[in-house]
Amino acid sequence: MNRPKTRGYHHGDLREALVASGRKLLEEKGVRGFTLRECARRAEVSHAAPAHHFASMDDLLAELAMRGFKELSASMTTESERAGGDGTAQLVGLGVGYMAFAAANPVLFQLMFSREANRLEVAEGASEIRRLQAAAVDAALQSADTQVSGEVRQRMRDFAWATMHGFITLVLEGEIGGRDSSRGLKARGLAALAAMAETVVRSGGR
Amino acid sequence: MNRPKTRGYHHGDLREALVASGRKLLEEKGVRGFTLRECARRAEVSHAAPAHHFASMDDLLAELAMRGFKELSASMTTESERAGGDGTAQLVGLGVGYMAFAAANPVLFQLMFSREANRLEVAEGASEIRRLQAAAVDAALQSADTQVSGEVRQRMRDFAWATMHGFITLVLEGEIGGRDSSRGLKARGLAALAAMAETVVRSGGR
DNA sequence: TTGGCCTCTTTCCATCGTCAAGATTATCGG
DNA sequence: CCGATAATCTTGACGATGGAAAGAGGCCAA
Numbered sequence: 001m002n003r004p005k006t007r008g009y010h011h012g013d014l015r016e017a018l019v020a021s022g023r024k025l026l027e028e029k030g031v032r033g034f035t036l037r038e039c040a041r042r043a044e045v046s047h048a049a050p051a052h053h054f055a056s057m058d059d060l061l062a063e064l065a066m067r068g069f070k071e072l073s074a075s076m077t078t079e080s081e082r083a084g085g086d087g088t089a090q091l092v093g094l095g096v097g098y099m100a101f102a103a104a105n106p107v108l109f110q111l112m113f114s115r116e117a118n119r120l121e122v123a124e125g126a127s128e129i130r131r132l133q134a135a136a137v138d139a140a141l142q143s144a145d146t147q148v149s150g151e152v153r154q155r156m157r158d159f160a161w162a163t164m165h166g167f168i169t170l171v172l173e174g175e176i177g178g179r180d181s182s183r184g185l186k187a188r189g190l191a192a193l194a195a196m197a198e199t200v201v202r203s204g205g206r
Numbered sequence: 207m208n209r210p211k212t213r214g215y216h217h218g219d220l221r222e223a224l225v226a227s228g229r230k231l232l233e234e235k236g237v238r239g240f241t242l243r244e245c246a247r248r249a250e251v252s253h254a255a256p257a258h259h260f261a262s263m264d265d266l267l268a269e270l271a272m273r274g275f276k277e278l279s280a281s282m283t284t285e286s287e288r289a290g291g292d293g294t295a296q297l298v299g300l301g302v303g304y305m306a307f308a309a310a311n312p313v314l315f316q317l318m319f320s321r322e323a324n325r326l327e328v329a330e331g332a333s334e335i336r337r338l339q340a341a342a343v344d345a346a347l348q349s350a351d352t353q354v355s356g357e358v359r360q361r362m363r364d365f366a367w368a369t370m371h372g373f374i375t376l377v378l379e380g381e382i383g384g385r386d387s388s389r390g391l392k393a394r395g396l397a398a399l400a401a402m403a404e405t406v407v408r409s410g411g412r
Numbered sequence: 413t414t415g416g417c418c419t420c421t422t423t424c425c426a427t428c429g430t431c432a433a434g435a436t437t438a439t440c441g442g
Numbered sequence: 443c444c445g446a447t448a449a450t451c452t453t454g455a456c457g458a459t460g461g462a463a464a465g466a467g468g469c470c471a472a
Contacts, residue, residue: 009435009436009437009450009451009452010436010437010438010449010450010451011450011451014450014451030321030322031237031238031322032237032238032322035427035428035429036428036429036430037427037428037429045451045452046451046452046453047428047429047452047453048429048430048431048451048452048453048454049450049451049452051429051430051431052449052450052451053450056429056430057429057430106321107321110320110321113375113376113379113381114237114316114320114379115236115312115313115316115378115379116236116237116238118380123380126379126381130381154394155394155397155398155401156401158373158376158382158383158394158397158398159369159373159397159398159401159402161372161376161381161382162368162369162370162372162373162375162376162382162398163365163368163369163372163402164368164372165372165375165376166367166368166369166370166371166372166373166375167364167365167368167372169319169368169371169372169375170319170364170367170368170371172321173319173320173321173332174324174329175319175332175336175367176364176367176368177364188360188361188364191361191364191365192361192364192365192368195361195362195365195405195409196365196369196405198405199401199402199404199405203401215419215420215421215466215467215468216418216419216420216467216468216469217419217420220419220420241458241459241460242459242460242461243458243459243460251419251420251421252420252421252422253421253459253460254420254421254422254423254460254461254462255419255420255421257460257461257462258418258419258420259419262460262461263459263460263461
């Protein structure tokens, strides 16, 4: 696929190689064990080579976080469409995609939502998530014929995001379902999402 | 209170001094900017002195996390009692205490719930939180005369913790209420907690 | 007093991120 | 085709870090 036909002085696509090795390294060693030199080592270049593609280590981490947000969006969209059904089902699907990505990339997920990666580009990635989320909440409200004020609508967006974010975060930390099988955890996650969705669509009735 | 009457060779209470300077440093520089040598510098001892009190840097961080959990428990208990009222109000109060601690110690809070600090002692601190949380959910269910199965009860515990944890986490990251005043954020946090509590106490009625 | 033990310092090492300078290769106008 | 210019990568160095080793200073009980 790629062409390493000549293993010459130039790597060919070092930037992508660093992103790839960096991502693996991140999941293996955690944020604090992450090392620029080890990234370079795995890409088989000298320890100073990355500097020509990323001004600093934080720049590489920011790039990883940014790509993470794109993947997260994709995962949410995919699961939401796969869920089909009404707006409420799609809101739950969005949460499933959210949790699936986080479970598959726990360290990256933590990095994405940590102050360590507070670059502007990363924040833009996060706002895409917010957009998806808000639209799904609005659609769920509409499909349930629930009329709410703008303020309540915003609260329901906060609430829905908080529930799915908090659940998967606590699962990744082992605070929820520490010894449960992955199957049991999925069921509990779905239950939490269902309770969240139900609260959202009922938010007008009181 | 402490006795530095002689600034001699011995510090007197270096362990506590390291914990204190470490905690400040943590909030100032973040988890990745945290440095054992800087801790020692602030405690006015040599850079190798901490080794006699903490085997490694991770040990110091674990100690900070452990103490953080104790403070978190205290904050939750205080706010819960201050809330008074029925079980539901106390559950909301617990969440207020949770959020208040996290807002006052954002970096420490993040450390406590990160895989970086996955020591046994720290996990025990977290289980105390779980205990408080579970009891409050059960009390809220009881005070609302809501009868639920053990499974649903467990789900409501997960759900309640996830909501309050996710909300404050997203607030600390600026994902929720990025430009709002602290006052507006408090209102939104209370609204999220209220929605959570309402869902919990209604969990039997369907 | 004296010997042992705890505390802290000094010194050293491997590793890290980053910078500067040089070597190598690609690109492109002539 | 060729040579200059830019892009890419290497080498070497610097200061800072976490940790280990060894020694100096102070405390306390016998």
